[in-house]
Amino acid sequence: MAPSNAQGLRSTGLKVTQPRLRILEIFQKSAQRHMTAEDVYRVLLEEQQDIGLATVYRVLTQFEQAGIVRRSNFESGKSVFEINEGKHHDHLVCLDCGRVVEFYDAEIERRQKKIAHEHGFELQEHSLALYATCADKQSCPHFNKGEAPAAERAAHRE
Amino acid sequence: MAPSNAQGLRSTGLKVTQPRLRILEIFQKSAQRHMTAEDVYRVLLEEQQDIGLATVYRVLTQFEQAGIVRRSNFESGKSVFEINEGKHHDHLVCLDCGRVVEFYDAEIERRQKKIAHEHGFELQEHSLALYATCADKQSCPHFNKGEAPAAERAAHRE
DNA sequence: GTATATGCAAAACTTTTGCATCCTT
DNA sequence: AAGGATGCAAAAGTTTTGCATATAC
Numbered sequence: 001m002a003p004s005n006a007q008g009l010r011s012t013g014l015k016v017t018q019p020r021l022r023i024l025e026i027f028q029k030s031a032q033r034h035m036t037a038e039d040v041y042r043v044l045l046e047e048q049q050d051i052g053l054a055t056v057y058r059v060l061t062q063f064e065q066a067g068i069v070r071r072s073n074f075e076s077g078k079s080v081f082e083i084n085e086g087k088h089h090d091h092l093v094c095l096d097c098g099r100v101v102e103f104y105d106a107e108i109e110r111r112q113k114k115i116a117h118e119h120g121f122e123l124q125e126h127s128l129a130l131y132a133t134c135a136d137k138q139s140c141p142h143f144n145k146g147e148a149p150a151a152e153r154a155a156h157r158e
Numbered sequence: 159m160a161p162s163n164a165q166g167l168r169s170t171g172l173k174v175t176q177p178r179l180r181i182l183e184i185f186q187k188s189a190q191r192h193m194t195a196e197d198v199y200r201v202l203l204e205e206q207q208d209i210g211l212a213t214v215y216r217v218l219t220q221f222e223q224a225g226i227v228r229r230s231n232f233e234s235g236k237s238v239f240e241i242n243e244g245k246h247h248d249h250l251v252c253l254d255c256g257r258v259v260e261f262y263d264a265e266i267e268r269r270q271k272k273i274a275h276e277h278g279f280e281l282q283e284h285s286l287a288l289y290a291t292c293a294d295k296q297s298c299p300h301f302n303k304g305e306a307p308a309a310e311r312a313a314h315r316e
Numbered sequence: 317g318t319a320t321a322t323g324c325a326a327a328a329c330t331t332t333t334g335c336a337t338c339c340t341t
Numbered sequence: 342a343a344g345g346a347t348g349c350a351a352a353a354g355t356t357t358t359g360c361a362t363a364t365a366c
Contacts, residue, residue, distance in 0.1 A: 037356080051322080052323045079355085087169065127289075128284065134279060171341085172346095195330085209348085237330085
């Protein structure tokens with residue numbers, strides 16, 4: 001999964017265009033694995049690429065459908081995209097600095113499936129996000145300056 | 159929690175107004191525990207109450223802050239509200255009919271807290287939603303006609 | 317050359333806000 | 342009477358769409 005080049009893109013049936021290649025590259029080169037459409041667009045602007053925000057959304061949506069990226073929603077109100085490495089995981093989001101940690105817990109996965117079955121359902125997918133604060137504030141240096149803290153939007157409602 | 163009357167409302171420090179009483183009543187009388195702001199507004203319209211959508215949003219937000227309702231986001235892009243009975247639970251959403259089942263799993267809760275700790279965080283909250291289809295379609299009679307299937311928005315992107 | 321993709325602007329949707337007026341206390 | 346609450350309309354924020362033009366195969 002996650003084609004890293006023109007061949008990979010082609011194999012998904014998508015034409016190999018500049019916008020698609022550039023967006024893929026941004027995900028590969030960025031320090032942040034998790035980016036909103038705005039985040040990607042901002043990088044493109046800095047690079048003086050003439051790529052519109054609408055194209056970013058279109059490309060990300062197509063990439064999602066092709067299995068190249070995954071979309072999450074957290075509580076920010078915005079969609080967050082990341083390259084799909086094929087390994088399923090859930091997210092832990094730092095409310096102090098927005099940092100996103102990925103984790104996988106087999107037991108949680110197992111119980112989710114079991115719970116669905118017990119209620120007469122067939123589990124298709126799930127979305128799990130943990131929201132936490134740094135136990136040791138020193139270790140949470142508001143690291144992802146590009147990514148606004150997840151606490152931001154909740155604060156708006158206060 | 160979840161004051162069911164004027165006294166209860168007063169105790170939260172909120173003034174007892176018609177819109178607040180009516181909205182509370184709608185949650186108490188409705189067959190659906192889970193409703194969007196639009197859902198509530200639609201009921202008000204049917205009752206010819208002159209209550210604006212903005213007020214519905216304001217009241218629901220205040221109720222959330224007062225602990226009277228809880229807000230969830232699922233994948234629909236809209237906020238879903240329910241009366242806060244005080245018992246924490248997560249949600250299982252039927253992709254066929256939109257039905258929402260509540261569940262609680264102590265082991266999942268435990269592991270979430272453990273995972274956060276292992277990464278140096280203090281868990282504050284979490285959001286877990288399971289998306290599933292009915293194993294036996296007969297038992298899923300598109301029950302919540304008022305509530306559009308959760309699959310709807312995803313379909314929009316296709 | 318044809319079908320697709322893109323850019324731009326405008327629209328769609330959910331949610332919030334400004335402000336004059338109304339209602340609780 | 343005074344402060345908070347509401348309605349309406351307008352704004353904000355994110356995401357989608359229509360359409361003429363540009364690009365990939």
